[in-house]
Amino acid sequence: MSVQKHLAELRDRIPELTPQQVADSPGPTILDVREIDEWNEGHLPEAIHLSRGFLEFRVEKACPDKDQALTLYCRSGQRSLFAADALVQLGYTKVASMAGGFQAWKEAGHDFEIPHAMDAESRIRYSRHVRIPEVGEAGQHKLLEARVLVVGAGGLGSPSALYLAAAGVGHLGIVDYDVVDRSNLQRQVLHSDARIGMPKVESARRTLTELNPGIEVLALQTRLDADNAEQLIADYDLVVDGCDNFDTRYLVNDTCVRLGKPNVHGSIHRFEGQVSVFLPGQGPCYRCLHPAAPPAELSPNCAELGVLGVLPGIIGILEANEAIKLILGIGEPLVGRLLTFDALAGTFREFGLRRRPDCPACASRTPAD
Numbered sequence: 001m002s003v004q005k006h007l008a009e010l011r012d013r014i015p016e017l018t019p020q021q022v023a024d025s026p027g028p029t030i031l032d033v034r035e036i037d038e039w040n041e042g043h044l045p046e047a048i049h050l051s052r053g054f055l056e057f058r059v060e061k062a063c064p065d066k067d068q069a070l071t072l073y074c075r076s077g078q079r080s081l082f083a084a085d086a087l088v089q090l091g092y093t094k095v096a097s098m099a100g101g102f103q104a105w106k107e108a109g110h111d112f113e114i115p116h117a118m119d120a121e122s123r124i125r126y127s128r129h130v131r132i133p134e135v136g137e138a139g140q141h142k143l144l145e146a147r148v149l150v151v152g153a154g155g156l157g158s159p160s161a162l163y164l165a166a167a168g169v170g171h172l173g174i175v176d177y178d179v180v181d182r183s184n185l186q187r188q189v190l191h192s193d194a195r196i197g198m199p200k201v202e203s204a205r206r207t208l209t210e211l212n213p214g215i216e217v218l219a220l221q222t223r224l225d226a227d228n229a230e231q232l233i234a235d236y237d238l239v240v241d242g243c244d245n246f247d248t249r250y251l252v253n254d255t256c257v258r259l260g261k262p263n264v265h266g267s268i269h270r271f272e273g274q275v276s277v278f279l280p281g282q283g284p285c286y287r288c289l290h291p292a293a294p295p296a297e298l299s300p301n302c303a304e305l306g307v308l309g310v311l312p313g314i315i316g317i318l319e320a321n322e323a324i325k326l327i328l329g330i331g332e333p334l335v336g337r338l339l340t341f342d343a344l345a346g347t348f349r350e351f352g353l354r355r356r357p358d359c360p361a362c363a364s365r366t367p368a369d
């Protein structure tokens with residue numbers, strides 16, 4: 001059968017809607033089956049992009065209800081007929097195609113959106129992200145627009161910040177008051193021997209912008225305290241806590257609870273580390289685990305206790321992983337779950353965490369679940 005005959009046969013079976021009909025009757029899910037380059041030049045405002053090549057593989061995730069109404073379009077209204085036919089064969093019952101495609105839509109003067117297209121350099125840099133369907137260009141844009149505050153440019157903050165910068169998290173704030181010391185270098189891989197004496201945040205800014213010149217790194221050389229915490233944290237979407245002391249950890253927790261900001265928690269102790277995500281309103285906070293800090297003599301830090309250098313590397317990278325999942329809105333964040341790692345045994349364990357009804361930080365903020 002010739003293509004023309006095939007199209008005529010499809011037109012007999014697949015309902016076609018004019019752009020005006022599509023504009024006048026919101027309701028059906030609109031699927032754009034064109035290639036990514038075409039999508040980037042403009043698309044219908046409410047459309048979901050599912051390029052023809054991946055349609056059959058991805059449609060069931062995007063549109064799980066086979067009886068939902070779907071309107072497909074392409075550039076001129078032909079590919080969308082073939083695509084609609086493929087969906088009918090998959091069992092979709094209410095599939096239509098927009099006659100004349102995006103061209104006719106534009107010519108009729110209807111609204112369309114132009115997504116921020118990535119430049120050629122970013123397209124190469126993030127190509128391995130964009131290829132993952134769960135990330136894609138849309139996900140990469142979320143990363144590029146995200147604002148993450150990394151508290152501490154030390155053992156945990158170093159690997160976190162490196163991977164966040166590499167991933168293209170577009171706005172990184174690094175807060176730390178300290179300077180690089182030779183004893184830091186066994187684990188704080190943002191820094192180097194040549195930078196001993198330099199403020200850690202400046203050393204971090206240099207390393208991160210060398211790794212990825214396309215992102216903005218703000219060096220905040222200050223001690224996070226009760227006077228500045230709210231102002232600093234308010235400016236970011238989420239916090240990656242890489243601090244090494246209880247005072248700061250509680251301050252980060254309480255401020256994030258107050259501001260409703262996700263707080264990715266990580267901490268280490270010699271050979272053991274732990275990670276969790278405190279998402280206000282959706283799970284416990286740090287004070288639900290430990291309402292108050294242990295006395296100072298029972299809470300020595302790395303400087304006093306020592307730590308295996310690779311351990312904060314592992315925990316900090318797990319924190320970056322959680323931050324990236326939260327930004328992308330994919331996977332299962334470690335909300336209400338504490339993941340622990342024993343470096344000597346080489347084992348992970350997971351513990352369920354519950355909200356404490358009388359938590360001094362979060363109980364009065366949101367109803368306990």
Ligand SMILES: [Zn+2]
Nearest residue numbers: 285288359362
């Ligand atoms: Zn709490």
